[in-house]
Amino acid sequence: MNWCREPHVGYCFPNNNASCYKLIYETDVYVCLYIFCILLIFVTIFGNLLVIISISHFVQLHTPTNFLLLSLAVADFLVGLFVLPFTLTLQIETCWYFGVIYCYVFVALGNLLSVAIIAHVVLISIDRYIAVCNPFFYSSKITLNVTKLSIVVMWLYSLVFTFLFLYFSYIETGVCEQSCILYGYEYSGFVVLMFTFIIPYSLMISAKTLGLVVAAFMVCWLPVILFDLCSAVTSLSLRETRNALILVSEVNFGVNPIIYAFFYPWFRKLLLIMLFMVR
Structure with a gap:
């Protein structure tokens, strides 16, 4: 396979010069990228579904952390x-092929869930810090009801933050044919940086007792965040590098079930139980 050949620039719709530009790779590169993406989507959906079923079904696992x-x-x-x-698909094709309506849905859902995941990881790091450093307080004060309330507050915070961010931003679908680009107004980039990077990562690092879930999150997302901080250039030559880093960051969505399978005995036992139940 010719991995060293540079991609060339074409159009999202080859017969339409008004369409957006795209990076075109060799066929074998596309095959490998799409195989990777299909595997990642499969692990993300079914791995997390197993976690949801496991913790929801077995009362023994109804703990604040779980x-x-x-x-x-x-x-x-x-x-x-x-x-x-x-x-x-957007990262590989560098084009938006899913229509104007889903562009708005995609941007809203993507931002909402991203903020929610960051909020969850921060709360998990705080939870682990209290459990390790102040176990008596944790066992007496951090109850299931407190945790449920915290989860509701987290989702409400994510919803409000996303609504305000999108309210002070705008989605452009007409820069070229079938584009889907989110633009923020003045200072919105700084606000997003503060609430999705500086504050969350400061809390995670100062919790010191980083769990595997938190550590995996930081390892996956730090490269692309640091790249965006260090580079204000959005040329096609840098887009390829950023797309690769985004692919690395999105591995995080499917990595948690793998962490549970290898490092959490309860998850391995439940997988075996469910496997025998299916048989």
Whole structure:
């Protein structure tokens, strides 16, 4: 396979010069990228669905931490179902082929679920910090009801933040034929940076007792965030690098079930139980 050949620039619709520009790769590169994307979507949807079923069905797993993991799995599952297929296709094709209406739905859902996942990871890191550093307070004060209330507040916060962000932004679908681009107004980039990077990552790092879920989140998302911070250029030559980093970041949506399978005994046992029940 000729991996070293540079992609060339074409049109999203080859017979229409008014359509958007796209990066065109070799056929074997497309095949490998789409195989990777299909596997990632499969693991994200079915892996997180197993987590949801496991924690919901077995009363023994109804603990504050597991409820947070359950809510995080719901967010990851929704991403895998409604956002990830379109995001991955957009990163590979560098074109939007899904129409104007779903462009708005896609942007709204993508931002809502991204904020919700960040909020969940922050709360999980705080939960682990309290459990390790102040176990007596944790066992007496962090109850299931408190956790459920925290989860509701997290989702409401994500909804309000996304609504305000989109209210002060606008979606452009007519720069070229079938484009889908989100633009923020003045200072919106700084606000997003503050609430989705600086504050969350500061809380995660100062929790010190980083769990595997939090650590995996940071490893997957830090490269693309740092790339965006260091580069204000959006040329096609840099778009290829950024697209690759985005693919790395989106591995995070499917990596949590794998972490559970390898490092959480309860999840392995439940997989075996469900496997025998199916048989």
